[in-house]
Amino acid sequence: MKRIAFNLMAWTIVLITAFPLIWMVITSVKPQFELFRIPPTFWPEQITFEHYARLLWETPFLLFMRNSLILSFSTTILVVAVATLGAHSLVRFRYRGRERLAQLVLFTYLLPSVVLILPLYLMMVWLGVANSLLSLVIAYTSFALPYALWLLRSFMQGIPDDLEAAALVDGATRMEAFFDVILPQALPGIISTSLFTFILSWNEYLYALVLVNTDDARPLTTGVMSMLVSSFNIEWSLLMAASVMMSVPLIIIFAFLQKFLTRGFGAGGVKG
Amino acid sequence: MSLGKGASASGNPLDRRDAMLGVMLIAPSVLIFCAVIVYPLVSAIYLSLFNIFTPTLQGNFVGLDNYAELFAGQEFWRSLFNTLVWTVCTLFLQVVLGVAAALMLHQAIVFRALARSLILFPYFVSTVVAVLVWRWLFNDLYGILNHLMLWSGLLQMPLDWLGSMPNAMISIVLVGAWKYFPFVVIAILARLQTIPDHLYEAATIDGAGAWGRFMDVTLPQLKDVLMVVILLRAIWDFKEFDLIYLMTGGGPLIATQTLPLMVYKEAFGLDAMGRATAVAVAMMLVMLVFMVLYLRKMGREQAR
Numbered sequence: 153m154k155r156i157a158f159n160l161m162a163w164t165i166v167l168i169t170a171f172p173l174i175w176m177v178i179t180s181v182k183p184q185f186e187l188f189r190i191p192p193t194f195w196p197e198q199i200t201f202e203h204y205a206r207l208l209w210e211t212p213f214l215l216f217m218r219n220s221l222i223l224s225f226s227t228t229i230l231v232v233a234v235a236t237l238g239a240h241s242l243v244r245f246r247y248r249g250r251e252r253l254a255q256l257v258l259f260t261y262l263l264p265s266v267v268l269i270l271p272l273y274l275m276m277v278w279l280g281v282a283n284s285l286l287s288l289v290i291a292y293t294s295f296a297l298p299y300a301l302w303l304l305r306s307f308m309q310g311i312p313d314d315l316e317a318a319a320l321v322d323g324a325t326r327m328e329a330f331f332d333v334i335l336p337q338a339l340p341g342i343i344s345t346s347l348f349t350f351i352l353s354w355n356e357y358l359y360a361l362v363l364v365n366t367d368d369a370r371p372l373t374t375g376v377m378s379m380l381v382s383s384f385n386i387e388w389s390l391l392m393a394a395s396v397m398m399s400v401p402l403i404i405i406f407a408f409l410q411k412f413l414t415r416g417f418g419a420g421g422v423k424g
Numbered sequence: 425m426s427l428g429k430g431a432s433a434s435g436n437p438l439d440r441r442d443a444m445l446g447v448m449l450i451a452p453s454v455l456i457f458c459a460v461i462v463y464p465l466v467s468a469i470y471l472s473l474f475n476i477f478t479p480t481l482q483g484n485f486v487g488l489d490n491y492a493e494l495f496a497g498q499e500f501w502r503s504l505f506n507t508l509v510w511t512v513c514t515l516f517l518q519v520v521l522g523v524a525a526a527l528m529l530h531q532a533i534v535f536r537a538l539a540r541s542l543i544l545f546p547y548f549v550s551t552v553v554a555v556l557v558w559r560w561l562f563n564d565l566y567g568i569l570n571h572l573m574l575w576s577g578l579l580q581m582p583l584d585w586l587g588s589m590p591n592a593m594i595s596i597v598l599v600g601a602w603k604y605f606p607f608v609v610i611a612i613l614a615r616l617q618t619i620p621d622h623l624y625e626a627a628t629i630d631g632a633g634a635w636g637r638f639m640d641v642t643l644p645q646l647k648d649v650l651m652v653v654i655l656l657r658a659i660w661d662f663k664e665f666d667l668i669y670l671m672t673g674g675g676p677l678i679a680t681q682t683l684p685l686m687v688y689k690e691a692f693g694l695d696a697m698g699r700a701t702a703v704a705v706a707m708m709l710v711m712l713v714f715m716v717l718y719l720r721k722m723g724r725e726q727a728r
Contacts (some may be wrong), residue, residue: 158531241449258719275463
């Protein structure tokens, strides 16, 4: 009896927490006229996908989606490649300034974007790449690289030294040992880091707002918001459909790769 | 950068070559760091000494005038105050809800994996999505929230959630709590799983009830991780831009304008790029307190 009561309570709380997102999905399949019914209907009386169709064919949504995909993949590949080498160096090599560098990484990981953004904006104008996806990739490294370095460093600290030492005794060079021994061991960590970096880039808003003001280079975050601002009367069902579509990559990651997410979380500076 | 301590200590030429390789591996990271973090940071401090008109990016040197103007006016202090109110309130809710939800999810409930996913999802969803959904919920005419509260008798009149005070501040604090409490849940949940069972058994034998066990066993065990989580979240909440900007835009007037929003407004609303960087630098100085605390805490943990 007590069990059942506890379960009921727990699931009520879970459903209340998830309600906004459930409501988002429900709203996105309701016909426009049903939204303005008083009292509102909970379950849609009739399910429609017209908002999704309109979103895809009548708005620049697909363009924003393409931009977001290019942007997030480029940032992730660049940052994870650079950070894997860097983290390996921070963990397995000895040179002066190494500890300072590790501290600097943590410091920059906490730095507010608003401090960096104005000089970065000037830099992009000066370089002549303002208003392009390239400028966003460059800007995104400023938060993604410290994050990836820090996360990968924690992961790589967990790989025992003996493994590399054994390979070296067998006559491998440091780089061979890195590719043959360390990389396979670090792979789960690299996957976690890639997922987090991807999500961070996918969700980023401020840099995109400041650095880009043309639809050609706008990612989903600022793109969808510009649809809200530009529309005369706000079409909530269209916006909810856009929100659902924007969350699809996250849902995929969540459904299939959740173990990498929780693992990455444990390593990311919140070790108890 | 030169040879490391390890290399000079052993004097092994192989080690020396290794140190070189190590430096080469970290070099790309360091280069990018210098270009997108160190240079902009120094540049921000430098720019804050100028009076710059944003559209033309032309300006002249004014020394510390930007700061003097800032500290003499009311808007900076009001924004700092708003930032503190927002940070303290939303952080408090995040921690309370986060710990409670973690304790709940630590118990055996049906479909626990699904329950965890549903609780964690708000943290991973884009702020843009979160804000759109909540603005729809808060909608004064057709929003479900007003409707439910009218229907249940909690309200007599529909409430203007975002356009008036103190509702606007309460609304962003609530949405912030909803969006970020899963971070606390994950961290606490991970820690709960490592508390040894025998501590609870001992407490039960000593006659402690559920509440007693929580106070005497769980809470002391969670102390360290809670400190880290609170510091991290304090830093992140303090610098939050997206959520507040998209929910209220700082309004009504400047009632929910926090420091990051003020930076944006000065730079692109009022075209005063120099003054904007001055606000940003001042904000960073306030944050430095938390950042140093966190770095020291992490430094101690690494040493352990």
